[in-house]
Amino acid sequence: MEQGLELEGYNPDLHADPAVAFRIRVGESEQEIPFHHHRKGQLILALHGGIACEVEQGVWMVPPQYAVWLPGGLAHSNRATANAQLCFLFIEPGAVNLPRSCCALKISPLVRELILTLAERRKTQSEPAQMARLVEVLFDELARQPVEQLQLPVSRHPKIRAMVEALAAKPDDRRTLAAWAAQFAMSERNLARLVVKETGLSFRRWRQQLQLIVALRLLIDGQQVTQVAQALGYDSTTAFITMFKKALGQTPGRYLRDAQTPASGL
Structure with missing residues (x-):
């Protein structure tokens, strides 16, 4: 810096x-x-x-x-x-x-x-x-x-870390909880309980929060809303905008305009 x-x-x-x-x-x-x-x-x-x-x-x-x-x-x-x-x-x-x-x-x-x-x-x-x-x-x-609420709860548990690394590298990964459980050779119920125990969130809510964090990074890097929606694997841009607005209180387009306005005096 x-x-x-x-x-x-x-x-x-x-x-x-x-x-x-x-x-x-x-x-x-x-x-x-x-x-x-x-x-x-x-x-x-x-x-x-x-x-x-x-x-x-x-x-x-x-x-x-x-x-x-x-x-x-x-x-x-x-x-x-x-x-x-x-x-x-x-x-x-x-x-x-x-x-x-x-x-x-x-x-x-x-x-x-x-x-x-x-x-x-x-x-x-x-x-x-x-x-x-x-x-x-x-x-x-x-x-x-x-x-x-702009945080992604994580832990040192190897299974949680494995999911974080995989989803951060490929945020459009739509694997279900059952698919992850099969990969880890454990039951879906036990994996669901592990995610809640380690992060405090359900798997669905936790994955959505991770996607929000990734979306913020991509928007800050200058990608357009449609590009971010595609990168996250959303079927439509509208669905992504709905998720984003519910989480941050404004559309990603409005957020992007604010983010691209440099602070004065620097």
Whole structure:
């Protein structure tokens, strides 16, 4: 990631500031930060493009205007799309009332601008009292942001991992639960129970969530709605649009237009 000199070598655990923000531009190829952890919590806001965050029990795909929240001490990896524009916000543990587990948040325009302002004023070394007031307002609003279901529950169970890898590589795979059970030499009922136990979702709902994550990545990469529908094996574009709108509250066409609007000032 083209993080800039102000983030290069920055170790959040060496600082006790309540909040520190950085604006980041990703290079022309997808970039990944391998598994790591730090004492401070981290909010990663996507301005343009997207970022996928993986923890032990799930994967979050964050599109523009959303953020992923990673509590302090949680091991995670980050994978950003090419040319993505992001904000990293490091938060001192206990400084703000946010969920204790990893989650995706829908970020309001006000919170977005507060984070951007914090990043800009940090570079200009604004007065500590001004920064403190800005952070106080940010924390008040940040605690109000709604949680969105943009995660794919996963586990270390080899059968779940095998399905994740196969469906991620070939998302139009329409194998039934019975077919997967036959491949794993187990009964359909036992596999259904295993999926629910390991992911908290039924097989049908879990596979749909995986397809949504893949669809977000493909849309961010610039593919058209019809192409994404075909890639996911939908019989019609309309069926894909219906699924997408039910999950995210807007059509993929509207989402794609929003995702292709770069953030100003970067």
